[in-house]
Structures are given as structure tokens and as C-alpha cells.
Amino acid sequence: MATHLTPSDDELLRLMMAGDEAAFTALYRRRQAGVYRFALQMSGSEAIAEDVTQEVFLALMSDATRFDSSRGSLSSYLYGIARNHVLRRLERDRPFVQIVDDGSEGGEQQQLAAWVADDNPHDELQRNEMIGRLRQAVLALPEHYREVVVLCDLHEMSYVEAANALGCAIGTVRSRLHRARALLLGKLNASIMSNQEGTNPGESFKTARCFA
Amino acid sequence: MNCKNFEAVISDLAREQMLEAHTREDALSHVGECAGCAAQLEDERALTNGLRSLAATMKQVEAPASLEANLLARFRERTAAVETSPVVVQMPQRGARWQRWYPHAVAAAVLLMFAVGGAGMLRLRQAEPVASNQKATASSETAKVNQTVPVNTGETPTAPAAVEPDTVATVGDTTNEARGQKLSRNEVALIMGTGGTRRTASTSVSRSRVNESRMTSGSGEIATDFMPVSYGDNLNDIDNGRIVRVEMPRSALAQFGLPVNMERAGERIKADVLIGDDGMARAIRFVR
Numbered sequence: 001m002a003t004h005l006t007p008s009d010d011e012l013l014r015l016m017m018a019g020d021e022a023a024f025t026a027l028y029r030r031r032q033a034g035v036y037r038f039a040l041q042m043s044g045s046e047a048i049a050e051d052v053t054q055e056v057f058l059a060l061m062s063d064a065t066r067f068d069s070s071r072g073s074l075s076s077y078l079y080g081i082a083r084n085h086v087l088r089r090l091e092r093d094r095p096f097v098q099i100v101d102d103g104s105e106g107g108e109q110q111q112l113a114a115w116v117a118d119d120n121p122h123d124e125l126q127r128n129e130m131i132g133r134l135r136q137a138v139l140a141l142p143e144h145y146r147e148v149v150v151l152c153d154l155h156e157m158s159y160v161e162a163a164n165a166l167g168c169a170i171g172t173v174r175s176r177l178h179r180a181r182a183l184l185l186g187k188l189n190a191s192i193m194s195n196q197e198g199t200n201p202g203e204s205f206k207t208a209r210c211f212a
Numbered sequence: 213m214n215c216k217n218f219e220a221v222i223s224d225l226a227r228e229q230m231l232e233a234h235t236r237e238d239a240l241s242h243v244g245e246c247a248g249c250a251a252q253l254e255d256e257r258a259l260t261n262g263l264r265s266l267a268a269t270m271k272q273v274e275a276p277a278s279l280e281a282n283l284l285a286r287f288r289e290r291t292a293a294v295e296t297s298p299v300v301v302q303m304p305q306r307g308a309r310w311q312r313w314y315p316h317a318v319a320a321a322v323l324l325m326f327a328v329g330g331a332g333m334l335r336l337r338q339a340e341p342v343a344s345n346q347k348a349t350a351s352s353e354t355a356k357v358n359q360t361v362p363v364n365t366g367e368t369p370t371a372p373a374a375v376e377p378d379t380v381a382t383v384g385d386t387t388n389e390a391r392g393q394k395l396s397r398n399e400v401a402l403i404m405g406t407g408g409t410r411r412t413a414s415t416s417v418s419r420s421r422v423n424e425s426r427m428t429s430g431s432g433e434i435a436t437d438f439m440p441v442s443y444g445d446n447l448n449d450i451d452n453g454r455i456v457r458v459e460m461p462r463s464a465l466a467q468f469g470l471p472v473n474m475e476r477a478g479e480r481i482k483a484d485v486l487i488g489d490d491g492m493a494r495a496i497r498f499v500r
Contacts, residue, residue, distance in 0.1 A: 018475040019291045021284065028283060033274035040273065053275045057283050061290055065474070131269060134262045153227070153263040154270075178223045185255055 009074035017064050028057055031075060034155065035082045041150045042086045044139045048093070052085040072164030076157075079165035083147060090143065137187040145180035152177050213238040218249045226256030438486055438495040439468050452489045457482060457499075465498065 007015075009030070015023030035056050040049035059081050060067075067077050138149055151162040152173065159177075163170045221239050224231055231239070243250045463477040486495040 014475055018473060021287060021291070024287050025280070025284065028280060032280070036275040037270055037273055041270070050276060050279060054279055054283065058286060061283075061287055127265065130262060131266050134266050138263075138266075149263070153260070154267040156267070174223075181223055181256065181259060185259055188259075 010069050013060075013064055013067065013074060016061075024061070027060075027074075031078055032057070034075065035078050038079055038082050038150060038155065039086050041135075041138065041154055042083070042143075042146060043090060044135075048086065048089050052082050052089065055085045056081045073161065076161050076164035079151065079155075079157075080167060083165060087143060133188065133191060134184070137184050137191070140187060141180055141183055145176055145183060148173055148176045149180045149184065153181075213242040215242075215246060215249055218242050218246070219252075222249070222253060222256055226253060226260050228260075433482075433499050435484065435499045436470070436497045438484075438497045440495050441485075441493050453494065454487045456485045456487055458485055459483070468496070468498075470498065 007026075009027065012023045012027040012030075016027055032053055036049050036053045039052035040046060043049060043052075056078055060078065067074060138146060138154075141149065147166060148162060151157045151165060152159070157165070159170045159173045162173045166173065218239055221231060221235060223229075225236070225239055243253055459480045459482055461477065462479045462481045463472055463474075464483075465481070466472045482499040484497050484499060485493045486497075488494045
């Protein structure tokens with residue numbers, strides 16, 4: 001995920017703090033999409049994602065000196081701010097945010113193998129449906145599992161970067177990700193099984209894991 | 213490798229993360245022997261592909277363009293506010309350690325420089341023979357401008373400061389420009405805003421000169437008011453003074469509660485230092 005961009009985020013930030021509007025614009029354009037997508041994938045709401053993105057950059061604007069480059073990248077710092085705002089919004093809006101707990105809609109048999117065979121043309125619709133189902137499964141994860149899946153799997157962050165963004169240990173990220181992926185498989189399995197009434201269950205997920 | 217050990221690395225294996233070579237080989241070898249773990253790995257890989265597909269579908273998703281416009285407007289507002297605000301000090305709150313103590317160290321170094329220079333001046337002054345009292349009571353305006361004149365009417369006039377402008381210019385290594393203006397007590401009082409309770413007849417002349425000194429310290433220059441360099445200074449005790457132009461790091465502004473752009477903290481700024489008759493720096497103003 002780490003890429004070397006010129007000028008660097010740190011340089012742009014320094015210029016921005018000195019009042020350079022072009023530097024702020026460049027920094028915003030470089031980082032807004034990641035922040036927005038993170039908020040969207042965490043909340044499932046475009047309105048929240050937009051609000052959170054705005055809050056993140058306003059926070060950077062008003063107190064950029066809080067960023068300490070010795071503690072991690074600016075990207076991780078921004079994700080960290082975004083995460084805090086998202087969790088706050090989800091807590092505040094909890095009664096109004098609909099998170100689908102399972103994929104009980106639809107009747108077709110879905111197979112995990114459809115994702116593996118990316119180049120299978122007749123599975124395109126099926127794949128899209130599975131991606132939608134997976135999106136819902138991610139949103140249904142508990143927040144502390146959801147955030148590691150979003151950062152590590154959807155944003156391809158390293159464990160170190162994710163740990164910086166979340167303010168926790170690398171080992172915590174690893175173990176949460178492991179558990180989160182198992183939960184995801186479990187949810188998807190349950191979803192597929194529920195749509196395979198009377199059909200061959202062997203066509204869906206083959207395994208179940210125990211975390212006792 | 214057994215199933216339990218395989219469980220610990222299955223996510224990294226499916227996500228194609230870095231693994232030690234022998235761990236990876238052992239894991240793959242175990243997959244060849246254990247059907248259950250092989251099935252788990254297949255599901256994990258499928259999940260990885262699914263999540264990558266999900267990420268790919270959102271690759272082009274970004275914040276609405278209107279948000280950038282809003283934020284830019286806010287940025288301009290903030291920048292304008294910071295530029296016009298007289299009290300906003302941008303100091304790092306949680307920055308690197310050196311950022312916290314650097315301004316203090318610079319200010320301490322500047323004050324030390326003044327103190328050492330002042331002591332040297334005092335020594336020079338003591339070595340100088342006492343000048344004639346007649347010289348101190350010269351009545352012409354020219355004499356007031358160029359010499360130090362005691363203020364207290366009826367007091368025995370003191371000797372003029374023995375340190376000449378050329379000497380003052382060498383007080384500190386960083387001194388680039390020494391103005392060497394000598395100011396009487398009333399002029400000092402006017403500059404400091406402490407009120408000259410015992411003004412002489414030359415006050416009006418001095419006031420115009422002080423006003424000129426306060427508002428435009430040079431052609432096209434803008435200056436702040438003079439500020440005492442340390443707490444507890446009784447500015448009324450300054451009988452005579454001398455203004456010396458110095459340069460110092462911009463970060464020294466923070467010591468006087470003035471806004472500092474930390475990005476330019478290393479740049480040098482001009483300041484006029486009011487040095488008392490004792491050779492000590494008593495007040496300072498910043499010049500742009």
C-alpha cells in the first residue's frame with residue numbers, strides 16, 4: 001500500500017500549515033478517496049461518509065500539529081480520525097442506520113467458487129450479487145472486526161499501518177482480522193445455506209471454524 | 213505442521229502475505245495431507261478474492277466534488293483569520309520534543325547574549341573617565357538627540373553613556389544593524405507607555421521623535437510596541453536608553469505572545485532592543 005509520492009504528504013502538510021492553499025488541495029485530492037471509502041465501508045451510508053470526510057480534513061486544518069510523523073504515516077493518521085468520527089456517528093445514529101445482518105434475500109444458489117473463477121463470463125451477475133452479499137456481511141460485522149477487514153482487506157493496509165490507524169498492537173490487528181474473516185465466512189455460509197433449502201449443501205462453503 | 217498451527221497462518225497464506233519460507237512450505241505441505249485444512253484454505257482464498265472484487269468495485273468511489281469546494285472555502289477563511297488574528301500562536305501540542313523547547317532555548321540564548329553584552333558595556337563604562345557635567349546639561353535639541361540627558365531636574369547630571377553606537381553594534385554576534393539612538397527618560401517613558409511623570413520642556417520634541425520611532429522604525433517598516441523582555445521589570449527605572457537593531461529567530465515571537473508560523477520559525481526577523489543605561493536589554497519591539 002505504501003507508495004512514494006512527490007511531494008510527500010509531510011511536505012504538503014508543512015506547506016498547508018503555512019497557508020498554502022495549493023498544498024491543501026493536493027493533499028485533499030490525494031487522501032480524500034481513501035478516507036471517504038473507509039467511512040462508507042464502515043457505515044454503509046454516503047451521508048455519514050461525506051460528513052466524516054469533511055470532519056477529517058477540518059480536523060487536519062485546525063490542528064495539524066497533532067500529527068506526529070514519528071508515530072506513523074499521515075494516511076494512517078487520517079484513517080484514525082475517520083475511524084473515531086465513524087464510530088461516534090454510528091453510536092449516535094444507531095437507531096437509524098440499517099445494517100443487514102444476513103443475506104436472506106434472493107433465491108439462487110451462490111457459490112464461493114464463483115469468486116475464484118473471476119473470468120467465468122456467465123457468472124458476472126452471480127458475482128455481483130455475491131459482492132453485494134459480501135458487502136452486507138462486512139457491514140454486519142461488529143465494529144472492531146469490521147474496521148480491520150476494511151483496512152487490511154479492502155484498503156490493503158499492512159498490519160503496521162492498520163495498527164497505527166486503530167491505535168492498537170499489531171498482534172491485535174492480526175488476531176482480529178483472523179477472527180473477522182472467520183465470522184465473514186460463517187455469515188456467508190449461513191446466507192448461502194438459507195438459500196439452498198433442499199439443495200446440495202456441498203455446493204456452498206465447505207468449512208466451519210471453531211474459536212472456542 | 214498440524215491443523216492448529218495451520219489455523220494460525222491460514223489468513224496470511226490466503227491473503228498472500230509475507231511468510232517465512234519454511235512456514236509457507238510446511239503449511240502447503242499440510243494442505244496436501246489434510247482435506248479439512250485444504251477446504252478451509254480454499255474458502256479463505258475465495259473470501260480474499262471476493263473482498264478484492266468488492267474493493268475493486270469501489271475503486272472509483274470518492275467524496276463529492278462539492279466537499280472539496282466547501283473545505284477550500286473553510287481553508288481560506290481559516291488562513292485569513294490566522295493572518296489577521298493578533299493572538300493566535302501556532303505552537304505544536306504534541307509534536308517532536310525539540311519543537312517544544314526550541315523557542316525557549318532561542319529566547320534564553322538571546323537574553324543571555326544581551327546580558328553578556330550588557331556586562332561588557334558596563335565594564336567599558338566604568339573604565340571611562342567621568343565626563344564633564346557641562347556636557348550633560350547641554351540645552352540644544354541637537355544635544356538632546358545625540359546625548360543622554362538626565363531627566364530629574366535639580367539632580368546632579370550623570371555622565372553620558374560611554375558606549376558609543378559603534379561599540380553597541382558589536383554587542384552580539386547576531387547584531388547586523390545598530391541604530392545607536394540614545395533616548396532620554398521621557399522618551400523611554402513615551403515608548404514604553406509608562407508615562408513620564410517628570411517631563412522636561414523638550415517633551416514635545418521628543419514625542420514626535422518617539423512617535424516616529426514607534427510607528428515607522430525605518431522607511432517602510434512597521435513595528436510593534438515595545439514590550440518588556442522580562443517580567444518584573446520596573447520600566448520607570450529606566451533613566452536613559454539606547455535602541456539597538458538586532459536579528460533573531462522568528463520563534464522568539466512566541467515568547468512575547470505573538471503569533472508564530474512554525475513553518476518559518478527558523479527564519480530571522482528584525483527587532484529593536486531598548487537597552488537601559490545599565491547595559492541590560494529592557495524592552496523589545498519587532499519590526500517588519
